[in-house]
Amino acid sequence: MSYIGMTCEMVTIKGEGGTPIQAYTAKPAGKGPFPGVVLVHHLPGWSEYYIGETRKLAHYGYMAICANLYERAGQGHPDDVAAKVRADGGIPDAQMVGDTAAAVQWMRAQPGHNGKVAVMGSCSGGRHAFIYACTKTDVDACIDLWGGRVVMGKEELNAKTPVSPIEMTPKLSCPLLGIFGNDDRAPSPEQVNQHEEALKKAGKTYEFHRYDGAGHGIWYHHRPLFRLEQATDSWGKTMAFLRKHVG
Amino acid sequence: MCTSIVEIAAAEGMAKGRDDWFPLTHAVVAYDHARHALLGDVITLDFFHQDLPPSSRSAVELTLDSAKHLQAALSRAIAAAEFEEAEVRGQTEPPVRRRMTPVLEPV
Numbered sequence: 001m002s003y004i005g006m007t008c009e010m011v012t013i014k015g016e017g018g019t020p021i022q023a024y025t026a027k028p029a030g031k032g033p034f035p036g037v038v039l040v041h042h043l044p045g046w047s048e049y050y051i052g053e054t055r056k057l058a059h060y061g062y063m064a065i066c067a068n069l070y071e072r073a074g075q076g077h078p079d080d081v082a083a084k085v086r087a088d089g090g091i092p093d094a095q096m097v098g099d100t101a102a103a104v105q106w107m108r109a110q111p112g113h114n115g116k117v118a119v120m121g122s123c124s125g126g127r128h129a130f131i132y133a134c135t136k137t138d139v140d141a142c143i144d145l146w147g148g149r150v151v152m153g154k155e156e157l158n159a160k161t162p163v164s165p166i167e168m169t170p171k172l173s174c175p176l177l178g179i180f181g182n183d184d185r186a187p188s189p190e191q192v193n194q195h196e197e198a199l200k201k202a203g204k205t206y207e208f209h210r211y212d213g214a215g216h217g218i219w220y221h222h223r224p225l226f227r228l229e230q231a232t233d234s235w236g237k238t239m240a241f242l243r244k245h246v247g
Numbered sequence: 248m249c250t251s252i253v254e255i256a257a258a259e260g261m262a263k264g265r266d267d268w269f270p271l272t273h274a275v276v277a278y279d280h281a282r283h284a285l286l287g288d289v290i291t292l293d294f295f296h297q298d299l300p301p302s303s304r305s306a307v308e309l310t311l312d313s314a315k316h317l318q319a320a321l322s323r324a325i326a327a328a329e330f331e332e333a334e335v336r337g338q339t340e341p342p343v344r345r346r347m348t349p350v351l352e353p354v
Contacts, residue, residue: 043249044282076301079282083293084301086253087275123249123280148249156251186249215287216249216280224285 005029006058013067013106016098021071023103024051026058032112035247038103038139039066040096040121040128045082046070049222060239062246063113067103069096069128092160096128097135104138116140116246120238123147123217126178127165133176134168141245143177143238146216148186151194169198176206177241179234181214181227209237250288252278262294262305269303272296281308290314 008026015021024046028034037057041050046068057064069091073084085091100119107117118141121129126147133142149156152164176199180192187195192210199206211218211234217225218234258274275293282291289308296303309317 043279074301079306080301080304082282083275083291083304083306084295086277087255087273087293087295087297089253127249146249149251223280224287225280 003059004061006055008055008058011065011106013099013102015067015071015102016095019072019099021068021099021102022046023065023067023106024054025063025065025106026055027063027110027112028058028061030112032063033114033247034061034063034112035114035242036063036065036107036110036117037242037246038100038107038117038119039064040100040119040125040132041066041069042121042123042125043082043086044123045078045085047078047082049220062242063107063110065103065107067099069099071099089158090124090160093128093131093162097132100128100132101136101138104136108138114247118143118242118246121145121147122219124149126150130172130176131165131168133174134165134171137173139174141174141177141241142172143179143241145179146181146184146187146218148184148216150187151191166195166198169195169204170202172199172202172204174205175241175245176204177238178206178208179218179238180208180210181216181218181230182210182212183215186216207237207241209234250277250279258294264303264305269299270296272298278311284308284310286310 006026006028011023011025012020013023039050039054050066054064054066070081070085073081104117107113117139119129119132119139120143122145126144127150129142130144130147130150133139150165182189196208211230214227214230215225217223218227219231220226254276256274258271260271261268262271271294273295277291278288281289290311292307294305
């Protein structure tokens, strides 16, 4: 048995409106060609967990990039930056799309890239990944890990989140994988049902996997939310989905 | 959970941050999954100044029960303080029953 090495670097990409934002990247050693994964971080921010997930994907043979969607809130510990973003009502969905598009463009410009890109996120990042895949046509697969607020009430909509993502479902441009815990309340099993109905109605390619005995954050190994059995199974399903759709 | 439970209040005062005290403009109360406490969902209290860097932040993560105890303690202290203020101003307000010792929950 052997392992492949990797190269990890910080890069600066041009986000929405030309704003320079930082991104963490990891590339497997070798010439490739390698498929790409763009990670969209969660509500707790551009955190150590997401940096680790970026490296983990390189370990499994993917070029990976995770951009700091909270760059404009200033520099500091991810917790503090995320708190500032929360106090400001979150980030605009449109800004997230622009920043993530820059990460996708970075991926597609890399030597050794196989031309395929998946967008993947958890928590708010799952919601954001889905919005991206419904807004843009430059990704080949989308992974929504327990993304809440895909189904939003009219009272929740505002200038930053003007459209409930479920309404975007007809524009989904690629296959979708969803991983959910049945004990979660955001998204609740009922909301996941609604989303699944919308996907069926729109004739989209998707697979949803729902787990008993798990809630939110199934993979968060550093939190009590972690569920070993469900995380192991859903990681396997995620790898199979990626292999099928991006290589 | 991925909640949107966030309440923001103006705050005047100072808080102790990582290294030093800093002036406040806002307090934020949220309910979402914990970042540090080894718990699921928590009430998070953030105190910060909107024009200072993100590190100028003082934060706690509390269980719902702890948050309720804190809410009750705040209410008692505020009621007592308002009574004191009324006395100072020579107003006659009905006495407020005050608890002088902290009440600790059994471990």
